[in-house]
Amino acid sequence: MHAQVLLRGVTRVYSAGALDRPVHALGPIDLELRRGEFFAVVGPSGCGKSTLLELIAGLSPMTEGSIDFEGRPIAGSVPDGVGVVFQEDACFPWLTVTDNIAFGLRQAGTETGELRRRLDHALELMGLTEFAQAYPAQLSGGMRQRVCIARTLVLQPRLILLDEPFGALDQQTRLLMGDELLRLWRDTGSTVLLITHALDEATMLADRIAVMSARPGRILEIVETRWPRERDSRIVAEASFGEITGRLWRALREESLKAIGKKAAGA
């Protein structure tokens, strides 16, 4: 299996404003994402997880190092074949659910028959068919996030970047959305990079989990879950689920204390 995404010595320093010093937010980071894997990144708040995602998406410039997507360097724009779902509600409130999902397809000039086919499939897949003509304001937060995921999936991206997509949802909805995400990941064969602060979510969903340090964010450890590809939220009942989540927390506890400005007890 060769690397779909390859990061070498990537750092991000936010340049100094008028009054403050430059902020070293991230790195250096070396990382490989394998084609078709489900990769999660966990870390204390403010460690630069979202910055990492924006760098890979080409939404933010890196200070040093290089990122290759499918062998080509990323420079200044979102590469073809990459889809991004943000934590915040990114639905277009002036468009119906259908027009929201069709946005990227219309942008790409997809012909009508193909557009219709992909739209119907996406609506069906995300359980949005009966809301096809609704406006986002009429939907719940979870439904709106589904619209955003559908809008990304219809373009059939080879790499899907998810920036805490379930961060604003309640726990039960998160588990169910996690199931859906696993199903979509299996069905599409895409590579998924999930940024999250929820350790259990990372454990349940990912094949591999990177644990990041407090700022400047570096990768401390990569944990392999060894789940079968066919899996769902019921794995939370397995013994190794607790073990893996516990291992993540052991790696993270000290970093999280640093992030909130305290020393680890007994360290």
Place this chain on the structure above:
Amino acid sequence: MNRAARYRLAAILGIVLLLELLCRSGVIDRLTMPPPSVILRDLVLILASGSMNKAMLKTFINVSIAFGLSVVIGVVLGVAIHGWRLVRQGLDPLFATYYAIPVYAFYPLFIVLFGLGDVPQILIGFMLAVVAMIVNTLNGLDRVSRVLLKTARVYRLGAVATAMRITLPSAAPYLMTGIKLAVAYAFIGVIGAEFIMSQTGMGYEISFAYNNLDNATMYPLILLVLAVSTGINVALSHWEKIIMQRRGQS
């Protein structure tokens, strides 16, 4: 119709009825103002005779030109200024004080520059309306959420496509406020200019009737201007309400 709307309608009808009574009983004499029912009848007669068609057409065309130009140019300038920080900072004080400038004071200058035709009249309407459009466009663009701008970049939209497909639709409620003001200002500018120095148009006809003590023409024309301007505003408000309802902000 909700309760507030019913009370509003009742209040308006009450005032009209009171005016009718005051006029009929002679408290307000006929030379000052005819009763509302007579004004309405005269308006119907004027519209039926077609004697004001030319003036009405001329005014509405000029108002439309002033309005159309102010919306298009106002939105384009708004988008351009929004993307250009230095220009924005330079112009902000002007926008803040713009409506303190009595535009009509420049009317003689416009006549010297553009002659006695329609151009100075349209220009006054445009000058009043365009800044309301620019200011409200800027206001709307300031409030576009950052995640929508990031989304535009994910879809690799260029500057024009981002404005047309993301930022302007997102700012639509604010643009509607600008459009409503632009209609009102275009009317005020054009009709006001016709009052001061013009040989045609509704404003001129109203002032001509006034100078000839012709109440049977003056009041119906005032009513007509009022009705058209209010009608357009009600239609725009209805449209605005639909936009807001879609966004769950009614």
